[in-house]
Amino acid sequence: NAGVTQTPKFQVLKTGQSMTLQCAQDMNHNSMYWYRQDPGMGLRLIYYSASEGTTDKGEVPNGYNVSRLNKREFSLRLESAAPSQTSVYFCASSDRRDGSYEQYFGPGTRLTVT
């Protein structure tokens, strides 16, 4: 049981390049999320998917696209990377159980855009 996995762990891009961050979970959770974390800013929600086939914008969706490929996988794409997208990106999944709502986070992807 690997939980939530993310690839890659580190990435350096040049301005204007594109890339896709991959996320997968093996807990059969319905909901999945992408957050970015910058110093002093906490975690900001980029996009989320409450179920397979649906995606919704979060707080900071501009410059990103997502795909909920199936129940297990949720990818985040940067079409034309900008230095402002330098950040740590966390994927999470969650489900409602026993009156609680717990998110499980992946280890993060550290992205630098030069």
Add this chain to the structure above:
Amino acid sequence: GQSLEQPSEVTAVEGAIVQINCTYQTSGFYGLSWYQQHDGGAPTFLSYNALDGLEETGRFSSFLSRSDSYGYLLLQELQMKDSASYFCAVEVNRDDKIIFGKGTRLHILP
């Protein structure tokens, strides 16, 4: 929209008790969660409150007052390993949208 306020830093002594407050302004509030994050690591779940009152899990407790749009995390018998950042997060409209506060850095003195 949503906004959450929590102190940026708190300092406490090993073995003591500390309370981290969180106030929120959220349309469609459904529940309040708390997460811990050590430097370089991923956030990990601590607690969730959807109803008013106190939830206790070992040394950690979490409180919610929906009428005051306020909650807190209480950490007892502080240990050095509790040095970390703590985030409150609100669930909006029960549609699985989770918004985080900016976090509170907890410093523990020996």
